[in-house]
Amino acid sequence: MGTATEERQERGAQLGRLERLPWRKIILIVLSILIVSIVAIGAFRTLTLPPDQRYAPAAWRDFIVLGVAQGAIYALVALGYTLVYGILRMINFAHGEVFMFGAFAAFFFSDAYERSGFLDANPWASIAIMLVVAMLTSMGVAVLLERVAYRPLRNAPRLVPLITAIGASLFLQNSARGFFGAQTRGFGVPTILDGTWTVLGLTVDRIQAVVLLTVVVAVILLSTFISKTTTGKSMRAVAADSEIASLMGIRVDRVIVTTFAIGGLLAGIAAVLFSMTFQAVDYTMGFRIGIAAFTAAVLGGIGSIWGAALGGISLGLLQSLGPALILTGYAIPSPFQLKDAFTFLVLVLVLIFRPGGLLGSGEAEKV
Amino acid sequence: MRGLPTASIVRAGLVGGVSALFVSLVGLYTRFADLELVGEQITLGRVLIPAPALVAAYVVTRPRFVGGERRPIVLGGGLAVGTFTGAVTGAVFALAVWFADWFGVDRIRQVFVQVTEPLIDFLTFDKGVPAGLAILVVLCLAGGAIGGFERTAPASIRTPAAVGVLTVLALGLLQRIVPIILIQLGIEADWLYTPSTRGLTWLGAAGIFVVAAAANVLWTRGGARAGQRVRTTIQEAPAAKLGLLVVTLSLLSVLPLLLGTVISEVLGQVMVFVLLGIGLNIVVGYAGLLDLGYVAFFAFGAYTTGLLTGALLNTTTGAAEPVLSADLNFYVAVWIVALMAAGLGLLIGAPILRLRGDYLAIVTLGLGEIVSIITASRWAQPLIGGPQGMRGVTNAEILGLNFQKDPQAFYYLALAFVLLALFVSWRLAASRVGRAWTAMREDEQVADAMGISTIKYKLLAFAMGGAIGALGGSLFAVNIGSLSPSSFGILISITALAVVVLGGLGSLPGVVVGALVLIGLPGLLREFEEYRLLIYGGALVAIMVLRPQGLIPNVRRSRELLEEEVEQDAWAKGVTGQAEAVVGVVPGGRLAGESENLE
Numbered sequence: 001m002g003t004a005t006e007e008r009q010e011r012g013a014q015l016g017r018l019e020r021l022p023w024r025k026i027i028l029i030v031l032s033i034l035i036v037s038i039v040a041i042g043a044f045r046t047l048t049l050p051p052d053q054r055y056a057p058a059a060w061r062d063f064i065v066l067g068v069a070q071g072a073i074y075a076l077v078a079l080g081y082t083l084v085y086g087i088l089r090m091i092n093f094a095h096g097e098v099f100m101f102g103a104f105a106a107f108f109f110s111d112a113y114e115r116s117g118f119l120d121a122n123p124w125a126s127i128a129i130m131l132v133v134a135m136l137t138s139m140g141v142a143v144l145l146e147r148v149a150y151r152p153l154r155n156a157p158r159l160v161p162l163i164t165a166i167g168a169s170l171f172l173q174n175s176a177r178g179f180f181g182a183q184t185r186g187f188g189v190p191t192i193l194d195g196t197w198t199v200l201g202l203t204v205d206r207i208q209a210v211v212l213l214t215v216v217v218a219v220i221l222l223s224t225f226i227s228k229t230t231t232g233k234s235m236r237a238v239a240a241d242s243e244i245a246s247l248m249g250i251r252v253d254r255v256i257v258t259t260f261a262i263g264g265l266l267a268g269i270a271a272v273l274f275s276m277t278f279q280a281v282d283y284t285m286g287f288r289i290g291i292a293a294f295t296a297a298v299l300g301g302i303g304s305i306w307g308a309a310l311g312g313i314s315l316g317l318l319q320s321l322g323p324a325l326i327l328t329g330y331a332i333p334s335p336f337q338l339k340d341a342f343t344f345l346v347l348v349l350v351l352i353f354r355p356g357g358l359l360g361s362g363e364a365e366k367v
Numbered sequence: 368m369r370g371l372p373t374a375s376i377v378r379a380g381l382v383g384g385v386s387a388l389f390v391s392l393v394g395l396y397t398r399f400a401d402l403e404l405v406g407e408q409i410t411l412g413r414v415l416i417p418a419p420a421l422v423a424a425y426v427v428t429r430p431r432f433v434g435g436e437r438r439p440i441v442l443g444g445g446l447a448v449g450t451f452t453g454a455v456t457g458a459v460f461a462l463a464v465w466f467a468d469w470f471g472v473d474r475i476r477q478v479f480v481q482v483t484e485p486l487i488d489f490l491t492f493d494k495g496v497p498a499g500l501a502i503l504v505v506l507c508l509a510g511g512a513i514g515g516f517e518r519t520a521p522a523s524i525r526t527p528a529a530v531g532v533l534t535v536l537a538l539g540l541l542q543r544i545v546p547i548i549l550i551q552l553g554i555e556a557d558w559l560y561t562p563s564t565r566g567l568t569w570l571g572a573a574g575i576f577v578v579a580a581a582a583n584v585l586w587t588r589g590g591a592r593a594g595q596r597v598r599t600t601i602q603e604a605p606a607a608k609l610g611l612l613v614v615t616l617s618l619l620s621v622l623p624l625l626l627g628t629v630i631s632e633v634l635g636q637v638m639v640f641v642l643l644g645i646g647l648n649i650v651v652g653y654a655g656l657l658d659l660g661y662v663a664f665f666a667f668g669a670y671t672t673g674l675l676t677g678a679l680l681n682t683t684t685g686a687a688e689p690v691l692s693a694d695l696n697f698y699v700a701v702w703i704v705a706l707m708a709a710g711l712g713l714l715i716g717a718p719i720l721r722l723r724g725d726y727l728a729i730v731t732l733g734l735g736e737i738v739s740i741i742t743a744s745r746w747a748q749p750l751i752g753g754p755q756g757m758r759g760v761t762n763a764e765i766l767g768l769n770f771q772k773d774p775q776a777f778y779y780l781a782l783a784f785v786l787l788a789l790f791v792s793w794r795l796a797a798s799r800v801g802r803a804w805t806a807m808r809e810d811e812q813v814a815d816a817m818g819i820s821t822i823k824y825k826l827l828a829f830a831m832g833g834a835i836g837a838l839g840g841s842l843f844a845v846n847i848g849s850l851s852p853s854s855f856g857i858l859i860s861i862t863a864l865a866v867v868v869l870g871g872l873g874s875l876p877g878v879v880v881g882a883l884v885l886i887g888l889p890g891l892l893r894e895f896e897e898y899r900l901l902i903y904g905g906a907l908v909a910i911m912v913l914r915p916q917g918l919i920p921n922v923r924r925s926r927e928l929l930e931e932e933v934e935q936d937a938w939a940k941g942v943t944g945q946a947e948a949v950v951g952v953v954p955g956g957r958l959a960g961e962s963e964n965l966e
Contacts, residue, residue, distance in 0.1 A: 027717065091725045108478050152912045157927065158724045159657055160911050163868055166659070167907025170861060174901035178393030181480040287857075291736070294729065333745040341740040344733035351730050352718050 045329030063320045069208035071316020072215035076270035077293030078308040080263030086239040086303040087259050093165035094145055096290020097172035098264050102138035102271030103281045104180055106130040107187055114188035123190030135268030142264030176283040184282040187275040211273045218269055219309050295347040301357030375427055380455020383423030387460045394481035400489045402894055403566035404539030417510025420456040424449035424514025445519025446512055453511015457504035468496045527580035534579035539567045547627050623775040632774035633890035638781035639843050640886045644866040644878035645788045646835030652873035654828035655808030657728040660735020661863050664708050664833045666742055666855035668840025670751050673850055675700035676761035680752040690749045697761045704841050705834040712833025716826045735860055743852035756851035760844045771848045784842055788835050865903045868910055871917025880919055
């Protein structure tokens with residue numbers, strides 16, 4: 001008698017297991033095997049190309065240095081996303097535009113200084129002034145954005161602030177177009193930053209060295225600020241639980257404004273560094289770098305400062321090495337055209353496989 | 368004066384002044400300086416001068432809530448507050464113009480490219496700085512007074528006045544359409560619109576004002592009740608309903624003949640976006656999944672239609688066959704395209720189902736961007752032409768109608784597609800599927816617990832939305848005849864989203880209205896083209912902040928969108944206990960008032 005029921009239970013359990021066959025998991029595993037093999041085969045084929053078609057070792061080193069410098073800029077912008085996300089659980093889609101306004105502000109100073117000769121006479125002073133101006137402008141735009149577009153929607157359903165952020169991004173971008181014109185402007189760089197420096201036997205473009213140094217200093221300052229100061233502590237408190245924080249006497253609104261302001265300051269620094277690296281500004285520059293920086297934030301684990309830094313560098317490296325290393329192997333014409341597609345692919349894959357990011361908790365569901 | 372809220376007046380006035388400066392710097396005044404609405408004097412640019420003051424005054428004179436009690440401002444107070452606000456706005460504005468003139472236009476122009484001599488001349492009415500600025504300030508004062516008046520005057524005066532003025536301005540703006548319609552109808556239009564400037568004549572404007580205001584008065588006097596009676600009769604009698612449908616359809620079918628080719632062409636573009644809107648509405652409005660990569664389906668539909676109907680690749684030397692193509696009839700191909708797009712929807716939807724909210728939005732944005740980058744890359748050259756694109760998409764000829772050359776014919780093809788999509792979407796929303804989507808959107812966990820397979824319905828939403836979006840792309844390809852990757856950028860996704868959001872999430876009439884406003888108006892008023900995206904962005908923010916349920920809301924959806932706002936207002940004002948008093952603050956408070964439980 002006992003065996004019959006047990007048997008039935010056994011069969012039921014088997015059926016249950018079959019029904020609960022985790023299709024999603026199987027699809028994901030197949031997908032990941034596919035991706036890994038595509039990457040491995042591509043890289044292998046690139047590296048075993050005949051010597052005359054192969055990239056020289058110097059080219060690889062350049063890719064890496066460029067990737068790290070580019071990634072460092074992503075990291076600064078990514079911090080803006082991460083801070084705001086940590087506190088409001090919202091993607092500030094218009095953060096790229098905050099960056100763009102900073103770049104324009106710096107451009108007008110660099111342009112005037114270049115014409116008056118001040119840029120080459122006092123290169124460090126003019127860079128410092130550009131940094132301050134860009135930081136203040138970006139901060140102003142970020143705070144204004146929070147006040148006008150996001151604050152009225154503090155407790156609205158989640159779709160609402162997101163759509164608002166997209167609208168704000170479009171609005172800011174096209175305001176800049178109206179203000180400053182649609183053409184791309186060349187960004188003047190002091191001649192002292194042309195050429196290279198040799199550090200520990202490694203030849204680095206001077207601009208890239210300045211970029212890296214500035215970013216390292218900024219990230220360390222920020223992390224000290226967040227962990228040591230009272231304001232930083234209240235930011236962490238609001239990020240953990242804004243309701244409890246407000247009961248503890250923390251002014252949530254003020255903390256949120258501060259967060260946007262800090263994000264803006266960092267975006268301003270990034271804007272100057274980016275404009276000096278690529279020597280051009282235009283009104284659409286915010287969108288692409290905004291998405292790349294957001295990807296970096298997600299890649300490192302959104303909400304985490306060191307995650308943003310790590311994510312930025314990783315993404316920069318992926319962007320500069322990926323197309324050359326993987327796509328060249330498949331003989332795809334002009335692989336660097338697909339650089340941005342790489343960014344998005346990384347973003348999609350991270351969100352599918354590890355939504356918590358590299359340093360995140362591996363949280364599976366983002367509700 | 369005692370009791371004037373000085374602080375808020377000054378603040379509103381300053382915001383008004385800054386807005387006026389924004390409008391000047393962005394170049395809207397110079398752009399619209401010569402767009403004559405009525406006679407030669409009233410141009411759109413000049414109407415925009417007092418507009419910031421008007422809006423600021425209108426906002427600052429809104430009724431206040433003191434202890435849950437609504438306290439409207441009386442007429443005299445409203446006028447005073449409005450004028451005061453207008454004065455602050457005017458002062459800021461005039462000061463800035465004076466500064467620009469003193470500091471030197473050329474120096475400012477190195478940063479703000481729109482600051483030019485013509486702008487200063489325009490803002491000072493060609494009278495030079497001190498004299499012209501007086502006019503500017505007076506206009507702002509008047510704008511402020513009107514704003515205060517419109518808020519505080521008795522409804523029997525202010526509504527007809529506002530309706531009259533707005534009708535005149537609207538008809539003035541539609542100066543390229545209305546005369547054409549009148550001529551097509553065989554009506555003399557010269558008394559209404561001056562042929563030289565194309566704006567309204569003064570006589571015409573006065574006539575329109577009187578007619579519109581009178582119509583409004585009659586409507587409030589009893590027309591509204593009569594209209595309600597007609598509406599209930601129609602709703603209760605199936606025959607009347609059918610009759611209304613027939614009338615609407617016949618009206619829609621004679622429309623292109625009435626409007627001529629130019630407007631029909633614009634209507635064709637509108638229809639393409641109505642299709643996109645209907646599709647995206649299923650995903651965002653019904654299922655509550657924010658898809659920012661909707662352009663993927665649009666591009667997929669367009670290119671697959673090209674490939675299936677034997678389009679050729681553009682190359683530097685001429686044309687080439689794609690590596691993969693078929694030569695099917697359009698009316699066969701289009702169903703295959705829709706089916707494949709539904710499959711693509713499943714394929715995109717499956718791995719990202721577990722993501723919600725903003726993460727889903729970003730992933731779909733990424734997927735959409737991947738599609739447009741690949742479309743434009745040289746890698747895609749052999750299949751879809753890469754940066755050079757394709758040409759020779761079928762013109763879908765049937766019954767001797769050429770849909771590429773003849774915009775009036777294309778209108779009918781597009782209308783057929785739109786009606787089909789509307790019908791499908793309408794029936795889906797009313798079905799079990801639609802209810803499942805509603806449940807899922809309102810609370811996914813609860814829906815899951817109630818036995819709704821959220822995975823299945825999410826995938827269904829992606830597939831349906833994808834198929835309809837691809838139909839839009841298919842239609843677009845037939846209309847244009849050639850495909851270039853620049854037509855398939857993220858702006859398509861954003862525009863489609865703006866169409867859905869403006870009309871109202873989840874509302875089908877809203878989609879039609881949204882597309883008419885966002886695609887139709889800029890299509891007809893070429894002057895707006897440059898500022899189209901600025902206006903889209905501003906509209907998205909404004910709609911979400913002021914009226915998240917959209918212009919023509921879906922009742923249920925608006926309740927969801929407003930409910931939390933009520934809660935928020937109550938929380939912010941610290942009057943959760945008196946939530947009922949707060950309900951009135953919410954735009955469309957009538958709907959919000961129906962929700963019993965605010966917690």
